[in-house]
Amino acid sequence: MSLISSLKIFSPSSLNTTQNALSVVSSRANSWWSHVEMGPPDPILGVTEAFKRDTNPKKMNLGVGAYRDDSGKPFILPAVKMAEAEIAKKNMDKEYSPISGSPEFCKATINLALGEDNEWTKNGLNATVQGISGTGSLRIGTAFLSAFFPGGKDLYMPTPTWGNHVPLAKHAGLGVKQYRYYDPKTCGFDFHGALQDIAKIPERSMILLHACAHNPTGVDPKPEQWAEMSKVIKEKKLFPFFDMAYQGFASGDIDKDAAPVRMFLKDGHQIALSQSYAKNMGLYGERAGAFSLICSSKEEAAATMSQLKIIIRPMYSNPPVTGARIATEILTNPSLRSQWLKDVKGMADRIISMRQLLRSNLAKEGSSRDWAHITDQIGMFCFTGMTPPQVEKLTKDFSVYLTKDGRISVAGITSKNVEYLAHAIHQVTK
């Protein structure tokens, strides 16, 4: 009896449904990819997405680290526009770039970092290759170190560091370790903690250093602190890998921002260096950057250069030229170069003045908290010191969007919204 009642009667329509269901089930079962899980959502993109959905006219996006002008718009540098016009006149071809990028680009880029007349480039001690902006240059560097660094394969990074440093290093096969850096009590540099931790790093290890405008904290060591770190790093025979993504963009002065890199070289370190033109030339999407090794001889530079090319070729063969051509034109054309120095100082100055306005407005709001770190910190980002619940309230109640760690992108602040922001921050922190 139960057998009959359990018999399914197949009508044409139910047959169809069953067949469709079966084919869905079987196509998933037959797929190579049914086991693939959704990757974790990107925290920063998540912020932007939520911002876009918000209908509050006063909303502010302090998430993504891209420069905005005082109207809150993306900024194309006048020097870049001029460079593009010059390049258009030249009717250049679209032939493959050398694997390492154009020699002109590489020379101009390393000279930007080390100074026009520096002894290292003059003596042919650098192996410099174009990379896909900062990320790509770090990728080449970590791949090289993973294959060729003769010491320990752990890369020591400051706490905190740019979110992508860890996956980048791991993807290249390096281990990831930390040294103390940010002091949440002072919202400043944990100098003694850093020195202590650095002194404990095993000899012949690699250490990652943010050259200027530390991301995400905005906290940079003072020159005398850099000098101390250089001494300890030398004593411990550590290998410094500089990430310089903000030269010129931090203080407005390209030499001041590059000072730690130059200091380390003068102190006798051999270094690796990653550079990006995303922020300081506003070339974000054009992906212009470079990776360099400063070697002890011309022969060594040539040998390491050949190995760098071997790393690049199976990644993408050769780099995209447009961003690199713009950077080269700017750096090698005297009037464009001086225009660029004005442009980058303009960006840095606007950020610095927003920091000042935010701090002074917080005082005006009657905040009794110490907000000195807002102006002590430098570059695109500010670690406000706000806690996750405070951040949540800031977003929920005031439509101000930032990452959970309390980091704000100062570039998202304008003279028109800084008062609102100060008011909002005061409300959630008083």
Added chain:
Amino acid sequence: MAPSKFASVESAPPIEVFALNKAYVEDTFPQKVNLGVGAYRTDEGKPWVLPVVRHMEQKLAADETLNKEYLPVLGYEPLASAATRMLLGSDSASLKEGRATGIQCLSGTGALRVGAEFLAHIGKHSIVYSSNPTWGNHSLVFLNAGFTSYRSYRYWDAAKKALDFDGLMEDLRNAPENSVIILHACAHNPTGVDPTQDQWRQIADLIEERRLFPFFDSAYQGFASGDLDRDAWAVRYFDSRGFEMVCAQSFAKNFGLYNERVGNLTFVAKDRSVIEPVRSQITLLVRANYSNPPNHGARIVGTVLNDPVLTEQWKSHIKTMADRIISMRLGLRERLEKLETPGTWNHITDQIGMFSFTGLGPLAVDKLIADHHIYLLKGGRINMCGLNTGNIDYVAKCIHEVVTTTQEASL
């Protein structure tokens, strides 16, 4: 000063095609000919920036609404979707059913690399096969992406100067399940020899039977025959058979955008529900490699492919390039046959695309370079684009000379 950390780093061997190009550039012989690097040349021997590309660049430069902001990690969506549609055809079932997706990559190499990393890290594939011979960079891309075994399947029959189809089928039949098989979609590099449609059907049957994973490398769509649909036949056939597969697409040759690094990775799944998870995993891979792809070239190609008028203009450029190459093939074969150069020369016109596997042996190649200043790769591959009405007589004459005066093992 402390001893250098990198004192023990040895100099890597130079990469052949670039070393060859360097030697050509440094040669002062007035009649030198470069049949090495794979880039299109006009009949005047010059690089050609496609008129539609120049037009687009002027248009983009004048467009005040554009900026240089980061593209999404997976690239410029108008480019990716148009590129996938161009490959699979708008009639594609997988496209209509939302089972196909595109990801902008750093030209063909970058698409191969992202695809290979995905297959190795997420798909857990470890064995990859490519043809013997194949593009010199295939093995390096896959091994660096995480594959542990790179193997070859027979392809070029040197004696017949044709496809070794039986060898190919036998080798694929012996490939372990889950092996990734690299297939050149058209205009095989370096031989110029493609399977026939019937041979493709048999290859598909075998891949299905042996549970192998097809990875198409499409660097010449449109550039080979002059017809985008014709050059995509093999990929579309596999798609119509319901295969899951990936395809690396390059716009270097067919758009002449070599140095802008414009490419696309097309991913076809059996089920649309896997598309989002797959895209999210590829996002993580790209982020750890280069964060997001370059803007400039993507806007050029993406805009053209989504504009019917510009697309027609572009198609006419492709036809120009393909036709010139085909006429050089005809011209070279005619001259060699007229000179009664020993051997058979029909393979030059049977083959398709930028390259021809001449069948010249290493001694003949050495002579061509050293005595006649004609630069080609050791394996006998020539770039047809390096030939033009100005040098084809000289090249034919020199090939004749080296063939008649060189004792090779076989021709």
